[in-house]
Amino acid sequence: MKRIFGGKKEDPPPTVQDATETINKRGENVDEKIRKLDAELTRYKEQIKKTRPGPAQEAVKARAMRVLKQKRMYEGQRDMLYNQTFNLDQVAFAAEGIKDAQQTMAAMKSANKELKGMMKTVKIQDIDSMQDEMMDLMDVSTEIQESLGRSYNVPDDIDEEELMGELDALEADMGTEIESDAMPSYLQPDNEPNLDAEINLPGVQPNQQNAQAEDELGLPAAPKASIRS
Numbered sequence: 097m098k099r100i101f102g103g104k105k106e107d108p109p110p111t112v113q114d115a116t117e118t119i120n121k122r123g124e125n126v127d128e129k130i131r132k133l134d135a136e137l138t139r140y141k142e143q144i145k146k147t148r149p150g151p152a153q154e155a156v157k158a159r160a161m162r163v164l165k166q167k168r169m170y171e172g173q174r175d176m177l178y179n180q181t182f183n184l185d186q187v188a189f190a191a192e193g194i195k196d197a198q199q200t201m202a203a204m205k206s207a208n209k210e211l212k213g214m215m216k217t218v219k220i221q222d223i224d225s226m227q228d229e230m231m232d233l234m235d236v237s238t239e240i241q242e243s244l245g246r247s248y249n250v251p252d253d254i255d256e257e258e259l260m261g262e263l264d265a266l267e268a269d270m271g272t273e274i275e276s277d278a279m280p281s282y283l284q285p286d287n288e289p290n291l292d293a294e295i296n297l298p299g300v301q302p303n304q305q306n307a308q309a310e311d312e313l314g315l316p317a318a319p320k321a322s323i324r325s
Contacts, residue, residue, distance in 0.1 A: 112191065116184045123177040126170050133167040 110118075140160035147153040 112184055112188045116181060116188070119177050119181050119184065123174060123181070126174045126177065130167055130170050130174065133163050133170070136163050137167070 137160060140156055140163065143156045144153060144160070147156060
């Protein structure tokens, strides 16, 4: 019958998050009621202080007692809601942990499968063969470089006596070049002729008669008049 006429579709069960949000809202309503009852109890407390002992004060105390009972009831409900929220949080944490574990396992399985596929394409024997081939190629390259770097027409049969004779001849040639490049003796400073000595000019003697005398102040003295006889 349900297949023909259709039946009422069942609602999906609430999730942990939905249940937690619902309980938190109820807890907020209970907290608001407790705050109102606290304000009412504070007002009754002030009335009890201002009222003299008697029937009026007893009536205020009775109302305060009733409000206090309501507050204790709401506090019990709030504690129960807090416990339910705590339990739901634990369940949520456990569910999240299981989901993380599932994701980790899936990632590890995928990585394991990928590594196995990569290992099939890479073999130790192939790597060793490639390394040996590379070493052979490097040896061949070294031989090629050495062959290209050989010198031509260089005698290899030179003994020690020929070497020393060649060095002596080279030293003698260098000494000859140094002497030929030196300054001539007549241009050297030590061999310059003394022109003053060759000319031998007589020195100029000061004329003692023409020398003027000086007075006490260092000025030229006036010439003395000649006395005629």
